[in-house]
Amino acid sequence: xxxxxxxxxxxxxxxxxxxxxxxxxxxxxxxxxxxxxxxxxxxxxxxxxxxxxxxxxxxxxxxxxxxxxxxxxxxxxxxxxxxxxxxxxxxxxxxxxxxxxxxxxxxxxxxxxxx
Amino acid sequence: xxxxxxxxxxxxxxxxxxxxxxxxxxxxxxxxxxxxxxxxxxxxxxxxxxxxxxxxxxxxxxxxxxxxxxxxxxxxxxxxxxxxxxxxxxxxxxxxxxxxxxxxxxxxxxx
Numbered sequence: 645x646x647x648x649x650x651x652x653x654x655x656x657x658x659x660x661x662x663x664x665x666x667x668x669x670x671x672x673x674x675x676x677x678x679x680x681x682x683x684x685x686x687x688x689x690x691x692x693x694x695x696x697x698x699x700x701x702x703x704x705x706x707x708x709x710x711x712x713x714x715x716x717x718x719x720x721x722x723x724x725x726x727x728x729x730x731x732x733x734x735x736x737x738x739x740x741x742x743x744x745x746x747x748x749x750x751x752x753x754x755x756x757x758x759x
Numbered sequence: 760x761x762x763x764x765x766x767x768x769x770x771x772x773x774x775x776x777x778x779x780x781x782x783x784x785x786x787x788x789x790x791x792x793x794x795x796x797x798x799x800x801x802x803x804x805x806x807x808x809x810x811x812x813x814x815x816x817x818x819x820x821x822x823x824x825x826x827x828x829x830x831x832x833x834x835x836x837x838x839x840x841x842x843x844x845x846x847x848x849x850x851x852x853x854x855x856x857x858x859x860x861x862x863x864x865x866x867x868x869x870x
Contacts, residue, residue, distance in 0.1 A: 648802070685846050686763070686860025689805070700856065735802055742856045747793060750802035 646670065650736050657755045662724035663757070665754045669738030676713060677748060678721050679735040687735055693719065694703045694742060723756075730746035761786045761853050763862035772839055773869050775862045780834040782849030787827045790852040794823050794834050795861065799847045806847075807834070814841045 657663050669676050674695050674736040679687035690709065692700040695716035704711065708727070715720040723730055734754050737748040762785045770777055782792070791810045807816045807823040810834070815824040822835040838841060846863040853859060864865040 686850070687860050688860070689857060692856065735789070737802075747805040747808050748803075748858065750795075750804070752800070752802045 648736055648738055648749055650751035650754055652754055653752060654755050654757075656759065657726055658759050659728055660721065660725040663756065664723075664724050665721045665736075666721045666735050667736030667751060669719070670735070670749055673738035673740050673749070674716070675742045676719050677737040677739075677754065678711060678719070681733040681735055681753070683732075690721070693743070695722070699742075702740045726756075726758045728758050731756055761851060761857075761859045763859050763861035764866050765847075765849055765851055765867060767864060767867045768862065769865040769867075771869065774839060775777055776839050777834050778839055778866075780836070780847050780866070782832040782861055784830045784832075784851050784859075786853065787830055788789065788854060790833050790854075792825050793822075793850045793852070794821075794832075795848045795850060797848060803848060840870050841870045843869070844868050
C-alpha cells in the first residue's frame with residue numbers, strides 16, 4: 645500500500661513570499677494531521693482533520709497559516725507571508741480514525757527554508 | 760499540560776551493545792504511548808505502540824515498557840547494529856486526541 649505522499653520535498657523561498665505544501669494521505673484514512681518539526685525537536689500539531697472538517701486547529705497561527713482538505717482526501721497547507729522563523733520541516737500524517745488505538749503514518753515531510 | 764522528556768538527548772554506542780532509551784511524561788492520563796524512529800530527512804516510522812492497559816510490547820530486537828503510574832517508558836534495543844542509527848521519539852496520545860512528542864534521542868551505533 646502506498647504511504648503518505650508529500651510535495652515538494654524541499655522549498656527555499658524569500659521572506660514575505662507565499663508557500664504551499666501538499667499531502668496525499670493513505671487511501672481510506674479519514675484523519676489527517678499537519679505537524680511542524682523544528683530542528684532537534686519533536687513534531688508539534690498544527691491542525692487535525694476528520695474527513696474535510698478541521699476539528700483541531702488551535703495551534704495553527706491563523707494570521708499567516710491556512711489549510712484545507714477539500715473532498716476529505718488531499719490537503720494543502722499554506723503560509724502567506726512566510727517569515728524567517730517558519731523554516732522547519734512540515735510533516736503530514738494520516739490514520740484510519742482519531743481513536744487512541746490507531747497509529748499515525750507519516751510522510752517524508754517538506755523541508756522549508758526561508759531566507 | 761502534558762510534557763514528554765527523553766533522556767539521553769544523544770547516545771553513541773559500539774555495535775553489539777544492548778541499550779535503553781528513556782521517556783518520561785508528566786500526566787499519566789494517556790490512551791497509549793508510541794515509540795517512533797526517524798531517519799535523517801525522512802518522516803517518522805512507528806516501532807511499537809503500547810496501550811494504556813498494557814505493560815510492554817516487543818518487536819524483534821525491540822522491547823518497550825510502560826509504567827503509567829510513574830510516567831515512564833523505556834525502549835530496549837538488543838544487540839545494536841549500525842542500521843539502528845537514527846532518532847528515536849517517544850509520543851503519548853492524550854485526551855482531546857492530541858499526540859505529544861518528546862524531542863527524541865539521537866542514536867549512533869559504531870561499526
